Amino acid sequence: METTVHGQSFMWLHAVIATAMLLSLLLDFAGLDPIKALVLSAAINGIVAVPILLLLIVMNRDSRIVGQFRISSLYSLVAWMTVAFMALVPVGLLIRSRSIEQRLGSASLAVI
Numbered sequence: 001m002e003t004t005v006h007g008q009s010f011m012w013l014h015a016v017i018a019t020a021m022l023l024s025l026l027l028d029f030a031g032l033d034p035i036k037a038l039v040l041s042a043a044i045n046g047i048v049a050v051p052i053l054l055l056l057i058v059m060n061r062d063s064r065i066v067g068q069f070r071i072s073s074l075y076s077l078v079a080w081m082t083v084a085f086m087a088l089v090p091v092g093l094l095i096r097s098r099s100i101e102q103r104l105g106s107a108s109l110a111v112i
Contacts, residue, residue: 047090053083 027037057079060071071079 043090046086050083050087053079053086057083 057071057076059065060069060079061076063070
């Protein structure tokens with residue numbers, strides 16, 4: 001049975017969902033700790049989000065790209081503050097983890 005919306009086929013979507021399910025099943029048998037994988041993926045997403053937000057802000061300030069839908073100065077200020085905060089959080093977490101490691105020793109860091 002083929003899924004169509006306005007005459008367009010979405011069989012590729014079913015293939016993507018099936019592939020994702022198979023990959024998650026393989027990860028389950030690989031013995032990965034799901035909590036560690038979740039934390040790692042959240043950390044990677046936080047780091048990758050900064051350049052994406054930078055690109056979006058620059059694009060949204062350019063009227064050649066967005067036309068009349070350009071963001072206001074207030075929204076731009078809030079967006080730049082968000083980017084600054086998101087850029088500083090990983091640095092702060094890295095400094096904090098290093099200081100904890102120095103105080104407790106590297107063997108105790110695995111418990112935290």
